[in-house]
Amino acid sequence: MGKPVLRVDARGKVTGELKYLSDLSFPDMLWGRVLRAAYPHALIKRIDTSKAKALPGVACVLTHKDVHGLNRFGIAVPDMPVLCEDKVRYLGDAVALVAAETKEVAARALEQIEVDYEPLPVVDDPEKAFEPDAPKVHEKGNVLWENTLGKGDVKVGFAESDFIVEQKFSTQMFEHAFLETEGGVAKYDADTGIVHIWVGSQYAYRDQLQIARATGWDRDKIHVVGSPVGGAFGGKDEITIQIYLALLTYATRRPVKMVLNRTESIISGTKRHPMKMDFKVGCKKDGTLQAVETNIFSDTGAYASLGGPVLNLALEGASGPYFVPHAHLVGHAMYTNNGFSGAFRGFGTTQSCVGIEICLDMLAEKIGLDPIDFRLKNAIHRGQQTAIDNKLFTSCGMEETLQIAKQSDLWKQREARKAAHTGPVKYGVGVASEIQALGLGIGIPDYAHTRVELTEEGKYIVRQGSIEIGQGNLTAFAQMAAEILGCPIEHVTITHGDTDDAADSGTSTASRTIYAVGNSISRASKNLVKAMEIFAGEQFPGEWRFERGALVSGPERLEPADLARKAATLGRKIEAEGFFKHIEAEKEYTDGLPHCLYAFCTQVASVKVDTETGIIRVEEILTIPDCGRAINPQGIEGQAEGGAAQGMSYVLFEEVKLHQGRFLNPRFATYILPTTMDMPRVNTRIVESWEDTHEFGAKGIAETVMVPVAPAIVNAIYHATGVRFFELPITPEKMLRAWREKHNAE
Numbered sequence: 067m068g069k070p071v072l073r074v075d076a077r078g079k080v081t082g083e084l085k086y087l088s089d090l091s092f093p094d095m096l097w098g099r100v101l102r103a104a105y106p107h108a109l110i111k112r113i114d115t116s117k118a119k120a121l122p123g124v125a126c127v128l129t130h131k132d133v134h135g136l137n138r139f140g141i142a143v144p145d146m147p148v149l150c151e152d153k154v155r156y157l158g159d160a161v162a163l164v165a166a167e168t169k170e171v172a173a174r175a176l177e178q179i180e181v182d183y184e185p186l187p188v189v190d191d192p193e194k195a196f197e198p199d200a201p202k203v204h205e206k207g208n209v210l211w212e213n214t215l216g217k218g219d220v221k222v223g224f225a226e227s228d229f230i231v232e233q234k235f236s237t238q239m240f241e242h243a244f245l246e247t248e249g250g251v252a253k254y255d256a257d258t259g260i261v262h263i264w265v266g267s268q269y270a271y272r273d274q275l276q277i278a279r280a281t282g283w284d285r286d287k288i289h290v291v292g293s294p295v296g297g298a299f300g301g302k303d304e305i306t307i308q309i310y311l312a313l314l315t316y317a318t319r320r321p322v323k324m325v326l327n328r329t330e331s332i333i334s335g336t337k338r339h340p341m342k343m344d345f346k347v348g349c350k351k352d353g354t355l356q357a358v359e360t361n362i363f364s365d366t367g368a369y370a371s372l373g374g375p376v377l378n379l380a381l382e383g384a385s386g387p388y389f390v391p392h393a394h395l396v397g398h399a400m401y402t403n404n405g406f407s408g409a410f411r412g413f414g415t416t417q418s419c420v421g422i423e424i425c426l427d428m429l430a431e432k433i434g435l436d437p438i439d440f441r442l443k444n445a446i447h448r449g450q451q452t453a454i455d456n457k458l459f460t461s462c463g464m465e466e467t468l469q470i471a472k473q474s475d476l477w478k479q480r481e482a483r484k485a486a487h488t489g490p491v492k493y494g495v496g497v498a499s500e501i502q503a504l505g506l507g508i509g510i511p512d513y514a515h516t517r518v519e520l521t522e523e524g525k526y527i528v529r530q531g532s533i534e535i536g537q538g539n540l541t542a543f544a545q546m547a548a549e550i551l552g553c554p555i556e557h558v559t560i561t562h563g564d565t566d567d568a569a570d571s572g573t574s575t576a577s578r579t580i581y582a583v584g585n586s587i588s589r590a591s592k593n594l595v596k597a598m599e600i601f602a603g604e605q606f607p608g609e610w611r612f613e614r615g616a617l618v619s620g621p622e623r624l625e626p627a628d629l630a631r632k633a634a635t636l637g638r639k640i641e642a643e644g645f646f647k648h649i650e651a652e653k654e655y656t657d658g659l660p661h662c663l664y665a666f667c668t669q670v671a672s673v674k675v676d677t678e679t680g681i682i683r684v685e686e687i688l689t690i691p692d693c694g695r696a697i698n699p700q701g702i703e704g705q706a707e708g709g710a711a712q713g714m715s716y717v718l719f720e721e722v723k724l725h726q727g728r729f730l731n732p733r734f735a736t737y738i739l740p741t742t743m744d745m746p747r748v749n750t751r752i753v754e755s756w757e758d759t760h761e762f763g764a765k766g767i768a769e770t771v772m773v774p775v776a777p778a779i780v781n782a783i784y785h786a787t788g789v790r791f792f793e794l795p796i797t798p799e800k801m802l803r804a805w806r807e808k809h810n811a812e
Contacts, residue, residue, distance in 0.1 A: 067549045067762060070700035073541045074560065075294070075534065086296045087264040088249030092321035095251070096125050098314045099172040099324070100307075101162040101179050102334060103154035106403040106727025107203070108183040110152050115162060117178040123171035125318045127179065128163040133313065135282030139305045141272070142657075143370035145204070146406070148280050148309050154183070155203055155368035156405050156727060158334030165314040165322050188727045192365040192400035193342060203368060203401035210366050210401055211374035213656065215381050216393040217455035223357025223392030227348025231428045235345065235421045236793040239365070239722040240338035242410065243739060246296020248335065249325030252311035256319060260287050261312050267292030268303040268533055269573035270563050280309050281316075288312065293563030298535040299712070300409030303575050304336055304371050332732040336408035337722060339376055339399075340365045341417040345384075347425040353435050355444045357392040358385040358453060360421065364399045364407075364414075371408030373399040375658050379503055380414030382659060385453030386422040387464045387501035387666050388444040393453035403727035409575055411712065412773045415502055420794065423498040423777035427784070437497050437781070438472045441668075446501070456651055456660035461765070463692030463755035464499070467668035470690050470751050471497060476670050483672075484786065490678045493685075494786025498774035499668040504766050505578045505648045507658030512578065512648035514586035515569040518547065518594045519641040522634055524627025525557040526594075528587060532571040532579045533563040536708075537768045538701040539579045545697055546584050546762060550591040552615030553626075569643065577665065577766030580697065581757070582648050588761035590644030597642045598629055605632055649759050663757070666692040667770040669713075671746075671778040675786045680802030684714050684746040684779060691771050692753040695763035699752060706750040706771045713775020715740050721795050 078084030115127040130137055130149040137151070138144040150159050162179050166172035187201040194200055195208040202208060224230060250265030261283070267273050270292035278285040295302060307324050314322040326334070346359040362380055366373030377399040384395050410416070430440040446452065448462040471477055480495035487493040506512040517529040528547050534540045544558040551558070561568045571583045595612045602610035608619030617624040633640050651662040670688040675681075689706040696702055719738045723730040731737045756763035776794065784790045789804045 067545055068696055068699070071541055071545055071555060071698050073538055074544055075540060084294060086246055086294055087251070087266050087291065088246055088325045090251045090264055091323065092251060092253055095321040095323050096165040096167060096318060097169045097172045098310060098322045099164045099176055100160045100310060101164070101176045102330070103157050103159040103161060104181065105154060105183050105185050106157050107186040107188050108154050109186060110150060110154065110181060111184055112182040113162065114180040117180070118164060118175040121171065121175050121178055123167040124175045125165045125167070125320065126314065127175065128313055128317060132317065133281060135280050137280060139276045139280050139309060140370055141304055142372055142374055144279070146369040156403050157729065158405060160310070163310055163314055165318050189402045190404055190724065190727055192363040192402055195400040195402050196363065196398060203403060208401045209398060210370050211377055211399040213378060213381060213397050215395045215454040215655065217451065217453065218392035220357045220359045220392045220394040224348045226350070227356045228351045229429055229432045230346065230348040231425050232346045233425060233792055235343040237341050237417045237420060238794050239340045239405065239407070240410065240716060240720055241332055241722050241737060242299045242301030242335065244297030244299060244301060247326045247328060247331040248306035250307060250311060251321060251323045252315035253321040254315045254319050260289055261316055262289045263308055263311055264291045265308050265311060266295040266298065266302050267563065268298055268535055268575055270533065270565050271531055271570045272573060273305065273308050274565050276305050277309050277312050281312060289566050291564045293533040295533060295535045299411045300575060301336055303409040303573065306335065328734060329732045332722065332737065333729050336371055337405055338410035339373065339407040339414065339417065341380065343418065343421045345421040345425050347429060349429050351433065353433050353440050353443045355388055355390050358390050358422070359394045360384045360396065362397040362418065364397065365402050365404055366399045367402055367404050367406030369406045371406055373407065376414040378656065378659050380418040382454055382503055382661065383415035383501055384418040384422055386419065387446050387499050389446045389450050390453045395454065404724050412769050413576065415500060416773050419498065419500045419773050420777050423774065424780055424792070427781045438468055438477065441499055442468050454660055458664070460663045460759065461694055461755040461757040462666060463753040464666040466753045467666055467690040467692055468499065470753065471668045471670050471688065474670060474688055476672055476686060476688050490676060492675045492677060492786040493672065494782045494784070495670060495672045496778045496781025496785055497668065497670050498777035498781060500770060500773045502577065502665045502770035502773060503661035504576060504581060504663040504665055505661060506576055507661045508650040508654045509657045512572065512582060514571040514583040514646045515643065516571060516583065516586040516590040517569050517641060517643045518590040519639060520594065520598065520626055520630045522627065522630045524625055524630060525559065526551055526553065527559045527561065529561045529568045530571040530583055530587060531562060531568040532583045533574045535574050538698065538704060541701060542580055542697040543584065543587055546587050547591045550588060550595065577768045578648065580764050580766045581663065581760055582646055584764060585646040585761055586644045588644065589646060590642055593642035593644055597640055598626065601629055601633065601640055663765065665765050665767050665770040667774055669774040669778045671775065671782045673779060673782040673786055675783060675801065677787065677805050680798035680805065682718055682783060682796065682798070682801055686747045687775065688749050688751065689771050690751045690753060691767045692755050693767045694757035694760060694765035695754050696752050697762060697764050702752055702767060703750045705768055707748045709772030710748045710775055711740060711745060713772045714746070714779065717776035717779045717794055718796055
């Protein structure tokens with residue numbers, strides 16, 4: 067425990083031996099395709115599939131008439147049609163399904179489906195969607211969710227402030243860009259009546275529930291395998307193609323495979339919410355924060371998905387990891403025809419962190435305080451109330467992350483290095499911090515269930531359902547079990563993501579698995595130790611106790627394999643289970659709010675800006691996460707490096723561009739991603755604050771190591787050039803234009 071450990075899935079991934087679910091094939095397999103909407107907003111007047119059905123090689127064509135359940139899905143609000151009946155609301159909407167002998171025939175069949183549309187006005191801006199006379203995306207209107215949080219009285223807070231900054235911010239739509247697009251295979255078993263589905267997912271048990279609800283089938287007749295997954299970041303938390311595969315294999319009684327191409331994935335898949343944010347922040351002359359006020363418009367797109375919870379977390383994190391006596395935080399999640407947005411690493415905090423952290427730098431400059439000293443003065447501590455009036459009673463290493471940042475060479479040498487760059491290439495260093503809520507929050511069931519079994523070889527199988535989506539949780543799970551069971555990590559096998567073979571441990575999201583699932587694994591492992599002691603006492607003379615991986619009684623020693631073999635002769639198994647329910651806040655505001663467990667992180671970034679070309683290069687990122695206790699430090703470093711890449715890409719490279727609901731860059735040739743050549747040096751300094759409510763003191767850090775990267779880079783650009791940006795991404799064109807405008811004005 068606490069040592070660098072080789073990932074349990076590393077060899078298969080590196081060698082290519084591991085088969086992802088989109089790699090699977092079966093004999094007599096058909097290929098599935100989806101007919102997507104022709105308009106971002108339109109009424110459906112007629113659907114004619116006769117020509118497609120008559121095409122040789124077509125096995126079936128399905129429309130909404132073939133879906134006999136709810137014909138809807140959605141994690142929080144089931145408002146997204148499986149197959150649209152009377153209206154389409156974005157270009158990714160599914161209108162019909164095809165299964166054919168080959169991919170080519172399936173593509174031709176889509177062309178033969180005739181759909182008559184009546185185009186409707188497009189709603190393409192969340193603020194315009196809020197206007198009373200805006201066209202309605204849904205019959206009930208365009209407001210998905212609104213919320214107001216805070217404490218104190220901001221009028222008093224701003225009256226007591228000596229310095230105030232007010233600023234508007236805009237963040238863009240952002241694609242998950244996982245390597246494996248949505249893909250998988252389904253197979254109907256005629257003997258059992260069970261539909262088996264293999265598809266990349268983040269929660270197989272919830273997929274099973276959503277498939278059953280949408281189709282009207284018995285849940286016990288649906289088997290979902292959701293792993294291994296070729297990347298997700300939240301983009302496979304919602305239903306993608308699971309229901310389509312189920313419908314096609316059931317209709318044809320043959321295996322069906324479906325793998326989206328990149329363009330279809332970008333058009334139809336969920337995104338990071340674009341947000342427009344107004345921030346107002348005030349402080350005293352000595353730098354003490356007094357008030358934060360914000361108004362956020364979040365573009366959830368055509369359907370709800372997790373738009374409400376994402377907005378909630380954006381508001382919860384809008385005041386950052388600081389103690390603020392007065393806060394008024396308002397948000398609106400709006401329906402538009404701009405694709406649809408949902409879960410994405412950071413889950414709303416990514417956007418609001420940009421606003422608060424840039425405002426803090428602006429205030430620090432007004433006061434004349436070092437930006438880190440300003441943050442240190444206001445850093446929240448355990449026992450204080452957050453800006454939404456929620457007591458922080460769990461571990462908090464926020465101040466220590468800032469102290470490490472302040473003492474780093476990167477920070478201490480920033481002015482000297484800046485002064486050394488006298489030519490057109492400017493150098494700067496910026497800092498940003500964040501607070502990341504962990505778990506699903508109060509009012510939302512957040513539990514984990516694990517079963518642990520002793521095998522006849524004296525090894526252990528840990529059956530838990532949370533899926534590995536790249537974050538390394540399987541390795542940490544094996545470490546925790548091995549620590550309690552006193553065995554090498556190689557003696558622990560973790561099953562995951564299979565509704566027939568693993569306990570329901572909850573979703574792989576919200577940075578929850580190390581904490582919640584880890585606790586259930588620890589409890590199950592301890593219960594197995596007790597079960598081994600009891601069984602040994604029943605079958606062998608002596609007082610047996612478990613020590614260092616074996617049962618001992620005086621000089622006598624029994625290996626776990628001895629117990630398992632003895633149990634097998636009796637027709638028994640030695641196994642145990644463990645349950646854990648996530649801790650909750652002391653009071654409830656609304657579904658998921660507030661949280662009570664948080665991770666903290668400070669990041670320092672250095673940049674070089676070429677003022678002749680506008681090219682911005684990130685040179686180095688120092689990541690300082692508070693993880694509770696590090697289960698696998700190497701895993702944390704990997705997360706920090708991946709978070710640095712994704713955060714850097716958010717601020718400098720990526721943007722899904724739309725015009726009137728139509729995607730302008732739905733392929734990687736035009737959707738710009740960084741490469742290894744763009745990666746900065748990433749250094750990680752781990753802060754261990756020990757979380758009392760976890761068996762090993764751990765907290766999740768998967769999201770927090772990505773969130774502050776963007777504002778840290780924005781602040782570094784300002785330090786280098788004197789140009790401050792409030793809209794993402796910052797492309798070379800924007801940088802060059804802003805630099806020239808600044809110097810022309812001077």
